[in-house]
Amino acid sequence: MAHSFTPPSEQALDGSAERLKRIRAGLGKRHARERRFRALGIAAIAAALGFVAILFSMILYQGLPAFTQANLEVDVHFDPAIVKVAARPVRDAQQSSAEYQRALLDWERKVTMVNWNRVLEQSIKAAAPDFEIDTKSALSIVETSERFRLRDMFVADPGLLGQTVKVKMLASANADNWLKGNIDRSLPDTQQQLSPSARMLSDRFMEDGQMRFAFAWHIFTNSDSRSAPASAGLAGAFIGSLYMMLVVIVLAVPIGVMSAVYLEEFAPKNKFTDFIEVNINNLAAVPSIVFGLLGAAVFINYFRLPLSAPLVGGLVLTLMTLPTIIIATRSALRAVPPSLRQAALGIGASKTQTVFHHVLPVTYPGILTATIIGVAQALGETAPLLLIGMNAFVAQIPGSPLEPSSALPVQIYLWQGNENRNFFEARTSAAIIVLLGLMLMLNAIAIFLRARLERRK
Amino acid sequence: ASLGAASAQSRDTMQIAGSSTVLPFSSIVAEEFGQAFPEFKTPVVGSGGTGGGLRQFCAGVGDNTIDIANASRRMKAAEIESCNAAGVNDIREIQIGYDGIVFASNASKGEFALEPVHVFKAIAAQVAVDGKLVDNPYKSWNEIDASLPNQPISLAIPASNHGTREVFQEKVIADGAKAAGLPELSKEELEKVTTTFRQDVVIEIAGDYTETLSRLQSNADTIGVFGLSFYDQNRDTLKVATVSGVTPSLETVAAGEYPVSRPLYFYVKGEHIGTVPGINEFVEFYLSEQMAGLGGTLEAAGLIPAPAEETAAVLAAFQEGKALTVDAVK
Amino acid sequence: MHMPTDKIVPQSDLYSRESTTARTPDENPLPVRVKARDVSVFYGQKQALFDVSIDVPEKSVTAFIGPSGCGKSTFLRCLNRMNDTIEGCRVSGLIALDGSDIYDPSLDPVELRARVGMVFQKPNPFPKSIYENVAYGPRIHGLARSRSDMDAIVESSLQKAGLWSEVKDRLHEAGTGLSGGQQQRLCIARAIAVSPEVILMDEPCSALDPIATARIEELIDELRQNYTIVIVTHSMQQAARVSQRTAFFHLGNLVEEGPTDLIFTSPVEKRTQDYITGRYG
Amino acid sequence: MHMPTDKIVPQSDLYSRESTTARTPDENPLPVRVKARDVSVFYGQKQALFDVSIDVPEKSVTAFIGPSGCGKSTFLRCLNRMNDTIEGCRVSGLIALDGSDIYDPSLDPVELRARVGMVFQKPNPFPKSIYENVAYGPRIHGLARSRSDMDAIVESSLQKAGLWSEVKDRLHEAGTGLSGGQQQRLCIARAIAVSPEVILMDEPCSALDPIATARIEELIDELRQNYTIVIVTHSMQQAARVSQRTAFFHLGNLVEEGPTDLIFTSPVEKRTQDYITGRYG
Amino acid sequence: MNTAIVASLLLLMLGFAYQLGWSRSRNMAVSGVKIHSRPAYHASLVAFWALLPALLVLGLWALFGDTATRTYILAQLPTEITSLTAADLEVTIRRIRQIESGFGVVGEAQTYENSAAQALREFRALTFAFVVATAAATGAVGLFLAQRRINPRLRARNEIERIVRVLLIGCSVVAILTTVGIVASLLAEAFRFFTFVSPIDFFFGTVWSPGFSSTGAGASGKYGLLPLLWGTLMVAAIAILVALPIGLMTAIYLTQYATPRVRGIVKPIIELLAGIPTIVYGFFALVTVGPFLAGIGSALGLDIRATSALTAGVVMGVMIIPFISSLSDDVIRQVPLAMRDGSLGLGATQSETIRRVVIPAALPGIVGAFLLAVSRAIGETMIVVLAAGNSPFLRLNPGEPVSTVTVTIVNQLTGDTDFASPQSLVAFALGLTLFVMTLILNVAALFIVRRYREQYD
Numbered sequence A: 001m002a003h004s005f006t007p008p009s010e011q012a013l014d015g016s017a018e019r020l021k022r023i024r025a026g027l028g029k030r031h032a033r034e035r036r037f038r039a040l041g042i043a044a045i046a047a048a049l050g051f052v053a054i055l056f057s058m059i060l061y062q063g064l065p066a067f068t069q070a071n072l073e074v075d076v077h078f079d080p081a082i083v084k085v086a087a088r089p090v091r092d093a094q095q096s097s098a099e100y101q102r103a104l105l106d107w108e109r110k111v112t113m114v115n116w117n118r119v120l121e122q123s124i125k126a127a128a129p130d131f132e133i134d135t136k137s138a139l140s141i142v143e144t145s146e147r148f149r150l151r152d153m154f155v156a157d158p159g160l161l162g163q164t165v166k167v168k169m170l171a172s173a174n175a176d177n178w179l180k181g182n183i184d185r186s187l188p189d190t191q192q193q194l195s196p197s198a199r200m201l202s203d204r205f206m207e208d209g210q211m212r213f214a215f216a217w218h219i220f221t222n223s224d225s226r227s228a229p230a231s232a233g234l235a236g237a238f239i240g241s242l243y244m245m246l247v248v249i250v251l252a253v254p255i256g257v258m259s260a261v262y263l264e265e266f267a268p269k270n271k272f273t274d275f276i277e278v279n280i281n282n283l284a285a286v287p288s289i290v291f292g293l294l295g296a297a298v299f300i301n302y303f304r305l306p307l308s309a310p311l312v313g314g315l316v317l318t319l320m321t322l323p324t325i326i327i328a329t330r331s332a333l334r335a336v337p338p339s340l341r342q343a344a345l346g347i348g349a350s351k352t353q354t355v356f357h358h359v360l361p362v363t364y365p366g367i368l369t370a371t372i373i374g375v376a377q378a379l380g381e382t383a384p385l386l387l388i389g390m391n392a393f394v395a396q397i398p399g400s401p402l403e404p405s406s407a408l409p410v411q412i413y414l415w416q417g418n419e420n421r422n423f424f425e426a427r428t429s430a431a432i433i434v435l436l437g438l439m440l441m442l443n444a445i446a447i448f449l450r451a452r453l454e455r456r457k
Numbered sequence B: 001a002s003l004g005a006a007s008a009q010s011r012d013t014m015q016i017a018g019s020s021t022v023l024p025f026s027s028i029v030a031e032e033f034g035q036a037f038p039e040f041k042t043p044v045v046g047s048g049g050t051g052g053g054l055r056q057f058c059a060g061v062g063d064n065t066i067d068i069a070n071a072s073r074r075m076k077a078a079e080i081e082s083c084n085a086a087g088v089n090d091i092r093e094i095q096i097g098y099d100g101i102v103f104a105s106n107a108s109k110g111e112f113a114l115e116p117v118h119v120f121k122a123i124a125a126q127v128a129v130d131g132k133l134v135d136n137p138y139k140s141w142n143e144i145d146a147s148l149p150n151q152p153i154s155l156a157i158p159a160s161n162h163g164t165r166e167v168f169q170e171k172v173i174a175d176g177a178k179a180a181g182l183p184e185l186s187k188e189e190l191e192k193v194t195t196t197f198r199q200d201v202v203i204e205i206a207g208d209y210t211e212t213l214s215r216l217q218s219n220a221d222t223i224g225v226f227g228l229s230f231y232d233q234n235r236d237t238l239k240v241a242t243v244s245g246v247t248p249s250l251e252t253v254a255a256g257e258y259p260v261s262r263p264l265y266f267y268v269k270g271e272h273i274g275t276v277p278g279i280n281e282f283v284e285f286y287l288s289e290q291m292a293g294l295g296g297t298l299e300a301a302g303l304i305p306a307p308a309e310e311t312a313a314v315l316a317a318f319q320e321g322k323a324l325t326v327d328a329v330k
Numbered sequence C, D: 001m002h003m004p005t006d007k008i009v010p011q012s013d014l015y016s017r018e019s020t021t022a023r024t025p026d027e028n029p030l031p032v033r034v035k036a037r038d039v040s041v042f043y044g045q046k047q048a049l050f051d052v053s054i055d056v057p058e059k060s061v062t063a064f065i066g067p068s069g070c071g072k073s074t075f076l077r078c079l080n081r082m083n084d085t086i087e088g089c090r091v092s093g094l095i096a097l098d099g100s101d102i103y104d105p106s107l108d109p110v111e112l113r114a115r116v117g118m119v120f121q122k123p124n125p126f127p128k129s130i131y132e133n134v135a136y137g138p139r140i141h142g143l144a145r146s147r148s149d150m151d152a153i154v155e156s157s158l159q160k161a162g163l164w165s166e167v168k169d170r171l172h173e174a175g176t177g178l179s180g181g182q183q184q185r186l187c188i189a190r191a192i193a194v195s196p197e198v199i200l201m202d203e204p205c206s207a208l209d210p211i212a213t214a215r216i217e218e219l220i221d222e223l224r225q226n227y228t229i230v231i232v233t234h235s236m237q238q239a240a241r242v243s244q245r246t247a248f249f250h251l252g253n254l255v256e257e258g259p260t261d262l263i264f265t266s267p268v269e270k271r272t273q274d275y276i277t278g279r280y281g
Numbered sequence E: 001m002n003t004a005i006v007a008s009l010l011l012l013m014l015g016f017a018y019q020l021g022w023s024r025s026r027n028m029a030v031s032g033v034k035i036h037s038r039p040a041y042h043a044s045l046v047a048f049w050a051l052l053p054a055l056l057v058l059g060l061w062a063l064f065g066d067t068a069t070r071t072y073i074l075a076q077l078p079t080e081i082t083s084l085t086a087a088d089l090e091v092t093i094r095r096i097r098q099i100e101s102g103f104g105v106v107g108e109a110q111t112y113e114n115s116a117a118q119a120l121r122e123f124r125a126l127t128f129a130f131v132v133a134t135a136a137a138t139g140a141v142g143l144f145l146a147q148r149r150i151n152p153r154l155r156a157r158n159e160i161e162r163i164v165r166v167l168l169i170g171c172s173v174v175a176i177l178t179t180v181g182i183v184a185s186l187l188a189e190a191f192r193f194f195t196f197v198s199p200i201d202f203f204f205g206t207v208w209s210p211g212f213s214s215t216g217a218g219a220s221g222k223y224g225l226l227p228l229l230w231g232t233l234m235v236a237a238i239a240i241l242v243a244l245p246i247g248l249m250t251a252i253y254l255t256q257y258a259t260p261r262v263r264g265i266v267k268p269i270i271e272l273l274a275g276i277p278t279i280v281y282g283f284f285a286l287v288t289v290g291p292f293l294a295g296i297g298s299a300l301g302l303d304i305r306a307t308s309a310l311t312a313g314v315v316m317g318v319m320i321i322p323f324i325s326s327l328s329d330d331v332i333r334q335v336p337l338a339m340r341d342g343s344l345g346l347g348a349t350q351s352e353t354i355r356r357v358v359i360p361a362a363l364p365g366i367v368g369a370f371l372l373a374v375s376r377a378i379g380e381t382m383i384v385v386l387a388a389g390n391s392p393f394l395r396l397n398p399g400e401p402v403s404t405v406t407v408t409i410v411n412q413l414t415g416d417t418d419f420a421s422p423q424s425l426v427a428f429a430l431g432l433t434l435f436v437m438t439l440i441l442n443v444a445a446l447f448i449v450r451r452y453r454e455q456y457d
């Protein structure tokens, strides 16, 4: 009853042996082709990964130095001979609050009028007593905004008059360039930004430790600055971007999710919904610059919303982000198994109840990811913002979405065009690092939340 | 159609927009103004170019229009008319100083002592040879004039969306054409000759000066057209050319020796004075000695100050409330 | 292909009409709960069901059998108007529950589905807790006055579905964490919780292993004390085990219907005979 | 769970080992073409097949039956190493085609699959013309010397698959435009075109209607004159109709194997008996 | 302030109506009658009917209130004023409104202006009170009628669901409104442009030289689209040449060869490229890629400019890689596994299967992805702004700078051009051209992808 193995009969083998020989003959070449194809794939991936690596390392390489800046620490003497102001007004009994404010403002104006540059100059000269330097050169070492710092210190504490305190001052952009070697040190005087004495003094301060590189926190706390480039920061642009993101989230998410729900769950299949669908897919690919034109024409010219306002930027970006959210939500809805809908319908839930109680909650992770990705895209968008005036110079941090403001990518654009190339090339990369960091963070949050929400299911 | 009107009941931040050439100066003044006048908010300085700024300026009176327009040229009659049509009648013109336009090459290259006619001969599509118009034959600068370096001709000039281009056209090309020994030409022909350039050597820059700079860095033979302040900030990589024997500098431009310069302006909407706080103070601060004056902050930033008397006259006219009219610019 | 008219038989004729389906004789007829007459179903242009007429008796299990694609599920879905939710599906003819037309426009299909519950081929618990799965139906229909009311409903439903002892300590864990057989019983509990009159089951065991299948079959046997049950199955063995009556569908036609034992032993129609003896399928 | 070692029986033992599967006696043994010994399959950590040993005889149809998920398809895919393409699937034990181990590293799976063809559950013609569908195999293997050679191969394959007369006038129309049954025959023609020695079919009729099914069953009967055929089916009736030998799988085990008539009438194992008489499934 | 009053009033009404509806239907339910809908639905319905008329009244006022106010002001003015030219009248009305709002006007306010402003102030207060009262009254009527309808058989749930559905449709219509907005804002301005320049000169002109505003040569400038179009297509073509092979091979390798682990690591990294803002790519192109390519060029003896079509194209290609790879990834994975198995089962190698079966089957989808990528490349702005060199000439050499449609839009709208002149209006004509181009590409892509989808379902 056992089966014994008998090789196929000789004749039967003939045809098939011939065939096998042919197949075998081709195998070598075919496998070589297979290997080549696979190598091509690996090469493509290597190229793509290589681009990522180069891009990130170049930007880090260029931008990281900008996060430290030279600071000069010197004794500042609030010389009563220069700071000649009356005592700070005190509120007396009959004075109304408004009158007192007036008086205080007058006093502050007088403090502002003090020649703080003289105080600065004296302090710098005192730090290197044996060094001969002219006023202009001495002042060119520290940032011009430092004089307002001295003023603010004095306003906050008039008791400083006649006192000497240690103050850490931001070196000017040119001094920073010189010390970092951003400008060719061997160039003749005519091609240098700083005078020879200012350069020598900076070097000397560096040697004796009064000048030091420190982390430039002000990049994160200051707004953009033109008059004091070394103190320029991203805070204003960051807040502007934040407002825009808020607007996008508040508007694009509900509208996007609702229209996705309608199109996927309720809409009958007809010409009209077909039209909406084509329309949405098209909007997803309309160039962003066209949205800028739309924003300029509709929100600025027609509705007369203020220029440079994050609200308008947010509205434009909302319209841009909507299709992304709709499409992603629709595909998330489509992925919900029909069995879930049937289950709810089968026990007498209405269509609306089914969708809102069961289907939609299941898609939250998908919607969330889509939202974050859409918002991240909006965060990085530049071109449309240029057309609605977001490329203004704004020195203040906006207090509301209606106040003028810049945005992170626009700030990058502005900085890359700044005339002080030596200083702003690195600063631009630093801003890019911040923006990319934000992007990566958003994406990481998306991945994290998604993983968590999906685990909970 | 007036959502904005309801939302911005009263605005307390001054809004400025316009020329990108004036932008850095106004930004600096705005920033210092904010520091010096704690009772006022720091004005916002938008860009958008002279035209874009004037468009917003002339949109009308009210909260949702800007207060000040920066301009790197004088306002034109048509613009004043449309301003008036929109209810903006009290336009006050402030001239803040001058802007010098310089030719600069890569710092590693030879010296250039340019004349307008050199530039014209270098880039015009047609030049006169023996009194006849022919296609431009010059390949390198020393073919035009032996005193110039033996270096291939390549010139990066601002594109037509820049105000600077206009100055270049009027002060360099038009002047150069006069000295180029052109045959008798009709007005149209002359315009054609002075506006048609060789594509192979001319690079039109529609972006900002950074782009011009990067052109010079990638092709060292290129000569670029820059604003004086931009050149000043990048002296380490640029070498400036003399024009008609004059080296561009604050002094030579202010003294009127250096030929390629233009006045810079801003325009104030009189209707907003007193309603948007700080406009008067801002204008006075802008024109003050410490800002726009000789040795002032703006000079350090590259603005060429106007003589003190000129500035004083401008300020006086402003304070008098003298409005710009169509006739004044004709 | 002829186009359907929504009502081809006037209402008054419904009770006067007998089902014309070939049927094996029945000795002890039970009261009829669901009555269908000349039901045809179209998916777009395609007719999936041809003039099906049948009576479903109370408190018994009726099985629908037939080869794949013959329209069993389609007909089942007509009975609680789940077909309404399918794009392009049209139903003609008459179906009455307790004598009233369920396709009457004044009748809310949502209400109907609370009366005619459904259990599906693949267990499909909601991605919520076990408690919430069962409580959902009563909640949307406003059946529970209070929290304790609801607790009682959930407990009794789970008990009837034979699941209570297995899950009572983890009512607040996810329903999707149960085994396949438990999930299917949870779905049955969920259907029972709204106290339906009829329960429709579409191949409820086809995704289950033999042991879970046996458990569900037992349960169906218990449930028929209280409910009218219609079950679709592709397994003749299962039909034989659980049902009292069997209807055999073929190519969209109801070929024959009658008491299960008779259908399996002495069918009237040749096609039924062939199917049962494995000539096709 | 014990981890598999890739070879648990040394090669030399292969021919000396008998298949240990319970089997109904066989009177006229045919020569064996495929021999499997102690084949276990793991999907990741999960073992799907437990020590399956079987002999597949030449020029006959062997049917694999068993309830869903019992491992029929898994075992079938072992026979032409299609399991290699499944992520995380590991095979241990020995499988020999004509006496040589098909899992031998020196053996090229590409060559093996040319010798052991496969037809799938759902007809899956390529989105190309009918001609190209059939010519695909011979072309990649370089079996045709010339255009006319290829034409001959295509024609004879379509003829053997009983499709020639139906498609000869539209060879250059898309293969996806055919009806389901025609598509499946096209897939069979495509498999035949490389003249395999063994043809594996995984539920080839389950997506087809009864008429198309009957057509394919006829075809299988013809094909067994020239080919060794292994077919997986979930229908016992089909197994009875087309196969000479039947193997019954249950929960990853090969329970019993033997001549079809004997398996269906007098199985050795209780589980086989239960399955055949409809106790489960 | 006013807005706050109105909003809180509405909220109050909402709360009250809901409460009323809830308690009434609840009472009914408790009394044992079988009610069709649960109390929450009745309550929402009452609240809705109370809110809707109030909102309608407020909406009507928002639409027509301004016209009414204007008419009122006109009625206040002496006849010699009302008979002024339209422009002067406009100015007067504006002045009166400014006096009224307290914004103030320049110069002396005329007596008639002051009195009109005074009247206007009263009118405003009165109308405000009237509008609010009307809104409240209609709301109350709505509330009353709605709560009277409450009875056990009222299908409140169905009605609420219908309202929800209308809301959902409203959200879907936003997408259409966006398209309408885009087309309308582009068309209007583009038409104005075509009053200056004939469409034939625009669409078929080969010279782009818009002239500049102040010399009056503006209108005689040349507005030939072709150089811009050529630049656009050249950059896009280079981008596709970079992105298509890399993206496609990456997708193929990741879907067909890579282990889940490799895929899990590589895919997100490549998708990082998609999340990087375009301004960052632009900067990267400007400072890194451009000089690098120019360096290679001079090493090879080629004349490659740092900012050129090549630079912009290559960097844009890198940007598009993830776009092509993830779209192709999707379509390749949509090819039924059965198709692949069919080929492998016949003894095809993996690369043969991919090249001869998988790719042909996925081809329509890949073509769709390709078209979408092209439309993205055409619409990209910031990379080109920074890296293409802005040179609007018809040139064949990709190493030379070019200009594109998008960049020109930005330049013309943010430059020094006269705002009512063709120089800036041309931006809208360009925007329209761009929109139509991408529309055609997208619709083509959609069409192809859809046809493809039908094949396998």
Ligand SMILES: Nc1ncnc2c1ncn2[C@@H]1O[C@H](COP(=O)(O)OP(=O)(O)OP(=O)(O)O)[C@@H](O)[C@H]1O
Residues within 6 Å of the ligand: C043, C046, C048, C066, C067, C068, C069, C070, C071, C072, C073, C074, C075, C086, C234
């Ligand atoms: N949504 C639908 N759209 C179009 N045709 C459908 C749809 N659902 C089912 N059909 C078709 O209607 C016929 C009957 O399908 P039905 O699902 O009722 O069969 P069934 O008897 O339940 O089969 P099975 O045993 O496979 O579940 C089939 O031909 C099927 O293709």
Ligand SMILES: Nc1ncnc2c1ncn2[C@@H]1O[C@H](COP(=O)(O)OP(=O)(O)OP(=O)(O)O)[C@@H](O)[C@H]1O
Residues within 6 Å of the ligand: D043, D046, D048, D066, D067, D068, D069, D070, D071, D072, D073, D074, D075, D086, D234
């Ligand atoms: N790719 C896979 N990954 C993991 N587990 C698998 C995979 N394929 C099959 N299995 C599991 O292996 C077991 C056997 O599956 P197989 O497909 O071989 O069963 P079958 O007998 O063909 O069933 P059916 O009749 O449903 O086709 C099942 O438990 C199945 O879940």
Ligand SMILES: [Mg+2]
Residues within 6 Å of the ligand: C072, C073, C074, C202
């Ligand atoms: Mg079914």
Ligand SMILES: [Mg+2]
Residues within 6 Å of the ligand: D072, D073, D074, D202
């Ligand atoms: Mg299987």
Ligand SMILES: O=P([O-])([O-])[O-]
Residues within 6 Å of the ligand: B018, B019, B020, B021, B022, B048, B049, B050, B051, B071, B072, B161, B162, B163, B164, E415, E416
């Ligand atoms: O921006 P402009 O200075 O060139 O007008």
